[in-house]
Amino acid sequence: MKKKIFETESHKGHTLLKLNLEKLDTQVSPQLKAEFFVICRSPMKKLVIDMSSVKSCDSSGLSALLVAERQMREIKGEVHLIIPNLDVRNLFRITQLEKVFTIHVSPETVS
Numbered sequence: 001m002k003k004k005i006f007e008t009e010s011h012k013g014h015t016l017l018k019l020n021l022e023k024l025d026t027q028v029s030p031q032l033k034a035e036f037f038v039i040c041r042s043p044m045k046k047l048v049i050d051m052s053s054v055k056s057c058d059s060s061g062l063s064a065l066l067v068a069e070r071q072m073r074e075i076k077g078e079v080h081l082i083i084p085n086l087d088v089r090n091l092f093r094i095t096q097l098e099k100v101f102t103i104h105v106s107p108e109t110v111s
Contacts, residue, residue, distance in 0.1 A: 006035060014046035015039055024054050024061030032064040040071035047072055048110055050082045057088055062097065069100060082107055 005028050009016045017039065021028060039047060047068060051057075069079045080102045083089050089105075092098045104110050 005031065008035075008039065010044070013044065014048055015042065015044050016048045016050060018050040018052075019054055021053060022055045024051070024057040024064070026058065026060040029060040029064040032061075033067045036064065036068040036071055040068065040075065040077070045072075045075070045077040046080065047077065048080045048082065050107060051088065052082060052084055052107075054083070054088055055085055057091055062091075062095065065097075065101070078102065080104060080110055082110065 005019065005021050007018045007020065009018070017035070019032075024032075049065070049068065065079070065081070072079050081092075082104045083092065084105055089098075089103065092101065092103060
């Protein structure tokens with residue numbers, strides 16, 4: 001059985017999307033963008049994306065995350081990212097996307 005690249009869970013007040021992949025790249029970004037369009041039509045106001053498994057991310061992966069951010073902003077919601085990997089966090093710092101997203105090092109810091 002093939003492992004799902006992401007899983008969603010509804011929690012009180014937010015949706016958690018767990019990415020089950022090491023590379024957030026052109027291979028998976030189209031599927032992820034499509035999922036964001038579905039998720040962001042729900043009535044929740046906070047989307048938490050758990051990137052704990054992600055070890056690398058390219059521009060198409062960043063683009064997919066920006067789709068989620070734009071969709072959530074349109075409904076006055078917000079996106080929180082869980083990024084424990086230092087290299088991936090540095091990518092967000094270098095691209096200045098740390099100013100766009102609320103980034104957490106672990107799931108326990110998301111309120």
